[in-house]
Amino acid sequence: MRLLGWLATVLGVVGVVGCLVVAVGVWVVRPPIMDKAHEIIVIGTDGLDRADELAVVAGERLTTVDSRLTTVIGTLDSVAGSPLVDTAVGNAIRDAVSGVVSGPYPELRTSVSGLRQRLDTLADVVTRLDSAIPGITLPGVVTGAVDDIDDRLTQLDDTVTSIDAIAGNGVTTSQQVQQLSTAVSDIQGVVQAVIPALGVARTQIADASAGLDRARGSVDDTVTISAGVISIVFVYLALLNVLLYQQGRRWLAREG
Numbered sequence: 001m002r003l004l005g006w007l008a009t010v011l012g013v014v015g016v017v018g019c020l021v022v023a024v025g026v027w028v029v030r031p032p033i034m035d036k037a038h039e040i041i042v043i044g045t046d047g048l049d050r051a052d053e054l055a056v057v058a059g060e061r062l063t064t065v066d067s068r069l070t071t072v073i074g075t076l077d078s079v080a081g082s083p084l085v086d087t088a089v090g091n092a093i094r095d096a097v098s099g100v101v102s103g104p105y106p107e108l109r110t111s112v113s114g115l116r117q118r119l120d121t122l123a124d125v126v127t128r129l130d131s132a133i134p135g136i137t138l139p140g141v142v143t144g145a146v147d148d149i150d151d152r153l154t155q156l157d158d159t160v161t162s163i164d165a166i167a168g169n170g171v172t173t174s175q176q177v178q179q180l181s182t183a184v185s186d187i188q189g190v191v192q193a194v195i196p197a198l199g200v201a202r203t204q205i206a207d208a209s210a211g212l213d214r215a216r217g218s219v220d221d222t223v224t225i226s227a228g229v230i231s232i233v234f235v236y237l238a239l240l241n242v243l244l245y246q247q248g249r250r251w252l253a254r255e256g
Helices: 003-080 085-101 106-132 143-167 173-255
Strands: none
Touching: 003 085, 003 106, 003 173, 085 106, 085 143, 085 173, 106 143, 106 173, 143 173
16 A cells, blocks of 8 residues: 555656646747747738739730730721732731730730649648648638639630731731631630639639638637646646545555
């Protein structure tokens, strides 16, 4: 019994000290945890702001491409049905097509690809925060909408290359006019469908940003509540160890 008394006494002391260390320690580590979470939130928020700026640029370039395609279509319609195309008009068509292919369209592709890469990176940041903090559910960064836009524009690349090839040396025949009319109309149809899709993507980016803003307060509440619960549990365990220590002392006194 004496050995058991000493064992209970030692375990009781060790248990009390260990539990109190944990109960106090959670409040020591609480600020670094909150700081790290805030750091991730800032990274996500800044990234989303940058993504929205890229989306604005992409939207402006979509509008430019759409406007220039409308110009091309108008010029093509002006000579539709003519067996031969006036040289000046043919050159104007060539220049109008070049005005789409050589500048705005490649810039648009670069903008959308950059936006896609930005959101792919942010998706990982948001997922990490969502998984790391219990009780917080953040809206996913919607890469799907931008992926779809990028994929649809990628499918147009060959068509854009084809109109440049057709109009490259000037348009002289009705066959070229018809080929260009069909291809340019197809391109504009996709571009006009992508414009509202990009608007939806911007709305979803804004929703994700708002979710991160709400998460800032939720992080503080969640970490504080968790620290409080852990402290209460370990203080309770410390009290149990006090009882173990007292029981060990009683056993030793009885043996003495």
